[in-house]
Amino acid sequence: MAQSTFTLPKPRGDAAPYFSRNQVSKVLHQVGVLLELDGANVFRIRSYQNGSRTLGTMNQDLWELVQTKELINIKGIGKGLASAISEAMSTGLWPEDWVRLHEDTAPGLIEMLGIPGMGPKKIQRLNQEFGVESIAELKEVAEDGKIAPLSGFGAKSQQKILDGIELLARFRSRRRLDIGLMYGLAFESRISEIKNVKSATLAGSARRRKSTIGDLDIVVSAESEHHAQISKEVLSLPGIADVKGAGDSKISLILDTSLFMEEFTVGHIDKNVLDAIGGAEYEQLESGGTIDAQIRIVEPHVEPFTLAYFTGSKEHNIVMRQKAIEKGLTLSEWGLSPQDKIGDLKGEAAAKFSLPAVEESDIYKHLGMEYVEPELREDLGEISAAQSGLLPNLITLNQIKGSLHNHTTLSDGEASLEEMAHAARGMGWEWLGIADHSPTLKIANGASADDLLEQGAKIKRYNSEWEEQGVDFRLIHGVESDILAGGKLDHPDEVLEQLDYVVASVHAMTKWRARSEFENTEEMCKVIDHPSTTILGHPTGRILQGRDGYEIDLQAVLEHMADYNANGKLKAVELNASPYRLDLDWKFCKRAKDLGVPVIINPDAHSISGLNDIRFGVMNARKGWLESSDVLNSLDHNEIFEILAK
Numbered sequence: 001m002a003q004s005t006f007t008l009p010k011p012r013g014d015a016a017p018y019f020s021r022n023q024v025s026k027v028l029h030q031v032g033v034l035l036e037l038d039g040a041n042v043f044r045i046r047s048y049q050n051g052s053r054t055l056g057t058m059n060q061d062l063w064e065l066v067q068t069k070e071l072i073n074i075k076g077i078g079k080g081l082a083s084a085i086s087e088a089m090s091t092g093l094w095p096e097d098w099v100r101l102h103e104d105t106a107p108g109l110i111e112m113l114g115i116p117g118m119g120p121k122k123i124q125r126l127n128q129e130f131g132v133e134s135i136a137e138l139k140e141v142a143e144d145g146k147i148a149p150l151s152g153f154g155a156k157s158q159q160k161i162l163d164g165i166e167l168l169a170r171f172r173s174r175r176r177l178d179i180g181l182m183y184g185l186a187f188e189s190r191i192s193e194i195k196n197v198k199s200a201t202l203a204g205s206a207r208r209r210k211s212t213i214g215d216l217d218i219v220v221s222a223e224s225e226h227h228a229q230i231s232k233e234v235l236s237l238p239g240i241a242d243v244k245g246a247g248d249s250k251i252s253l254i255l256d257t258s259l260f261m262e263e264f265t266v267g268h269i270d271k272n273v274l275d276a277i278g279g280a281e282y283e284q285l286e287s288g289g290t291i292d293a294q295i296r297i298v299e300p301h302v303e304p305f306t307l308a309y310f311t312g313s314k315e316h317n318i319v320m321r322q323k324a325i326e327k328g329l330t331l332s333e334w335g336l337s338p339q340d341k342i343g344d345l346k347g348e349a350a351a352k353f354s355l356p357a358v359e360e361s362d363i364y365k366h367l368g369m370e371y372v373e374p375e376l377r378e379d380l381g382e383i384s385a386a387q388s389g390l391l392p393n394l395i396t397l398n399q400i401k402g403s404l405h406n407h408t409t410l411s412d413g414e415a416s417l418e419e420m421a422h423a424a425r426g427m428g429w430e431w432l433g434i435a436d437h438s439p440t441l442k443i444a445n446g447a448s449a450d451d452l453l454e455q456g457a458k459i460k461r462y463n464s465e466w467e468e469q470g471v472d473f474r475l476i477h478g479v480e481s482d483i484l485a486g487g488k489l490d491h492p493d494e495v496l497e498q499l500d501y502v503v504a505s506v507h508a509m510t511k512w513r514a515r516s517e518f519e520n521t522e523e524m525c526k527v528i529d530h531p532s533t534t535i536l537g538h539p540t541g542r543i544l545q546g547r548d549g550y551e552i553d554l555q556a557v558l559e560h561m562a563d564y565n566a567n568g569k570l571k572a573v574e575l576n577a578s579p580y581r582l583d584l585d586w587k588f589c590k591r592a593k594d595l596g597v598p599v600i601i602n603p604d605a606h607s608i609s610g611l612n613d614i615r616f617g618v619m620n621a622r623k624g625w626l627e628s629s630d631v632l633n634s635l636d637h638n639e640i641f642e643i644l645a646k
């Protein structure tokens with residue numbers, strides 16, 4: 001969390017002004033918080049808060065105000081503050097009491113600021129009452145029920161603290177792919193713009209498109225004489241909350257949301273998902289979030305090896321090294337060298353004898369393999385496939401021609417049918433399936449049968465207009481039917497029969513999560529048996545960083561669906577592309593493919609921008625070995641109508 005990284009900025013350059021207005025404003029804010037944690041006088045705290053706000057929003061040049069001694073006349077900045085600021089900017093030294101506050105405050109108290117709903121005042125009080133100095137200690141007193149009796153707290157607020165601690169822990173360990181990529185690509189592009197940088201590439205789990213990201217790994221290529229300069233410039237980029245270690249070839253950082261050019265906001269989240277992921281406090285967590293980043297700077301001839309190494313996975317690397325050994329070679333992050341030439345030499349020294357590589361594919365070539373796309377590097381059969389030329393030809397975003405699970409204002413979507421269709425056409429799609437919620441799902445404003453059928457009539461009208469005009473675009477009419485008790489679908493059969501397709505989804509999560517795997521699997525198979533069910537929506541109900549799905553034997557469900565497909569009846573499984581879900585998990589994509597169960601990648605869009613989530617679905621599908629022929633999205637509009645009719 002940004003709040004956990006309270007440090008005083010180091011002076012920049014070797015002449016005044018040593019600090020920027022933003023840095024000073026941030027420090028004043030920090031001092032205000034630290035004073036509050038320390039239980040200081042309210043007026044003193046307020047003077048720092050006001051000072052920080054004033055600097056943050058003013059238009060004048062702060063350094064000029066310091067030089068002309070006019071800072072003192074600015075409303076919101078007291079005498080003492082004005083002189084402390086002037087001193088710091090002129091000398092590069094922060095006032096001693098500020099330094100002491102930063103050094104003396106227990107880091108655990110600062111960490112507690114990251115717990116949703118916890119502010120400095122509450123933390124100070126709890127610290128004073130119980131002597132708690134870490135989140136672990138705070139958790140203990142809350143679990144012992146000691147917070148509830150305190151005046152101003154109560155049982156509810158005690159529970160909220162416990163929930164917040166859990167949320168923070170879950171949130172901190174890993175970040176979702178969309179968030180990881182957002183930080184990773186933004187930082188990658190900032191580094192690429194630094195002078196003398198040949199390339200900067202996001203590696204690690206983000207490049208492999210894992211559903212969640214631990215930390216970011218970025219590999220930078222440049223001639224060695226520029227490494228020191230580049231390292232220095234990386235350290236002065238915006239968005240760095242803290243530096244954990246820095247040299248000419250390795251930098252370890254913590255990034256926060258100030259990295260982004262535009263103000264950080266989270267887009268539309270449907271209510272279901274929001275509840276699972278932390279409710280109203282979620283946005284606070286996300287905008288105060290941080291992510292660790294490791295940067296390596298290497299010479300251009302080494303870069304392909306370093307990139308391959310830091311792309312991983314560790315498991316893939318291990319097998320790659322074994323394959324190298326079988327060929328009398330040693331593979332490392334520095335090179336691929338013949339064992340008989342290197343003798344006892346190791347690492348960088350051994351790599352002097354490396355076979356050449358201009359790009360990663362050369363490494364695979366040297367080892368007698370096809371190039372392995374980063375998404376596949378998980379040691380799940382990709383290496384033997386690469387040796388025998390049997391790697392899949394992975395699906396790409398531009399092969400997507402439509403999707404089948406999207407919402408409009410008829411249920412809980414933000415955009416009308418027309419707006420959604422327009423947006424889909426703008427993305428180059430040939431068709432868009434609309435599947436609004438069914439009546440049972442009240443929180444999602446599920447549509448009545450009458451309204452649903454009216455929507456269908458409208459869609460038919462649009463389609464015939466487009467056909468007449470020769471427009472290559474169609475709307476397809478479905479529903480997202482809630483799965484009801486006993487494996488039944490919402491809406492009477494005669495209504496469902498009038499639709500082009502039905503996405504069957506579980507939303508009664510509490511009930512499904514309380515049940516055994518056996519019961520859930522049975523019920524799911526019953527839903528599949530319903531003649532109207534075409535697509536199984538978000539098959540496990542998981543919300544990444546939010547909640548686990550219900551227990552289910554997904555393999556058994558897929559096998560059940562496979563029987564239908566083998567007999568010419570379409571039963572497709574959804575890969576819900578929302579980055580909060582990515583459900584079907586990539587590991588099951590390959591299983592569906594092997595069983596002959598078609599996959600449909602669905603953004604589950606609740607807004608126009610939600611359609612763009614399709615790209616996360618494609619990433620996940622690629623990671624799961626899917627080719628264009630494995631997904632329904634690659635069909636043209638005639639073909640999709642044809643297959644849905646089965």
Ligand code: DGT
Pocket residue numbers: 203204205206210212213214215216217309310311312313314315317318
């Ligand atoms: P993450 O950060 O947990 O989401 O996952 P990764 O895959 O990004 O893992 P990370 O950041 O620990 O390391 C980046 C890559 O560096 C990893 O994918 C493979 C490589 N690597 C790291 N440690 C080792 C190791 O001990 N052995 C091998 N062979 N490779 C390693």
Ligand code: CA
Pocket residue numbers: 204205206214215216217
């Ligand atoms: Ca990583």
Ligand code: ZN
Pocket residue numbers: 405407480604
């Ligand atoms: Zn939906």
